Amino acid sequence: MKEKDRKLLILDDNPEILDMVTESLSIVGFSHLKRAASKKEALELLEKKAFDLAILDIMLPDGSGFEVLREIRKTSNMPVLFLSAISDIEKQYQGFELGADDYIVKPFRPKELELRILSILKRSYPEQDELVRLSACQIDFESAAILKDGEEISLTAKEYSLLKVLYDNKNKIVTFDQLLSKVWGDNYLGYENTLMAHIRKVRQKIEANPSKPTHLITVKGLGYQLRVD
Incomplete structure (x- = not known):
């Protein structure tokens, strides 16, 4: 860009x-x-x-x-x-x-x-990597947008931050506390439900079927994982 x-x-x-x-x-x-x-x-x-x-x-x-x-x-x-x-x-x-x-x-x-x-x-912002390709979309971190079905879907600041943390740790488990701390700061207590709401919104934007995600996975009791080939 x-x-x-x-x-x-x-x-x-x-x-x-x-x-x-x-x-x-x-x-x-x-x-x-x-x-x-x-x-x-x-x-x-x-x-x-x-x-x-x-x-x-x-x-x-x-x-x-x-x-x-x-x-x-x-x-x-x-x-x-x-x-x-x-x-x-x-x-x-x-x-x-x-x-x-x-x-x-x-x-x-x-x-x-x-x-x-x-x-x-x-x-x-030195030269960045190419688009991140998932099965149903592409993530364009440069433009803070999702490219899906010929459309460009904007990411909010929080959605962008969540995806960036998950992508920087792709294919690894990122704990709830790690995500909350990175995105909401040190005083993150009480934002657990807000985190889940934002994860749902991100899934709606990146998954083919948000109710059966194949990329943004919940690891029960631990956190989330962004699976990227």
Whole structure:
């Protein structure tokens, strides 16, 4: 996948900045851009959709970009770039300590933003493997989608994370606790039923017959296994 086909989330409470960033990135060829103006909006988008990179402001009406990054890091290692008017070097250090990949101080040149994003994406997403082929579909981790019966079925952020953990451990048993910890973070107690609900949704997308799965198997009392030839 080309860098400019990646899915980007842009978070800023200033509508003028949102418009400028979106327009400048669209002009140079970025085609999948989603916008958020608050912490709440950003977290809702991150819950529903898998992104390849997030551009975060720090000062928000209902929290901070640091809080958004903390939530991202509970389930994802996707790259994050801070775009903020705060030039305090201590704040920049704080962003890097939380797992940010870069930090740009406003005002900024659109070309600098484009080049920084391209650099991060090239580092974070080297050439990937081909599609993962199952009997009834193909998993495209690059696009966070399932290719099935001539259709492209999008994966939610949680579905993507579950499948990625299972695929990284393909043909091995991944325990319930391991999956919960990887996808929901350390405070995963109480999410057991949510995990089962997401597994059902993933099966509906990847299996020919979800009620009789041949790839995403439940190992009774232990966890799940993704069987890949």
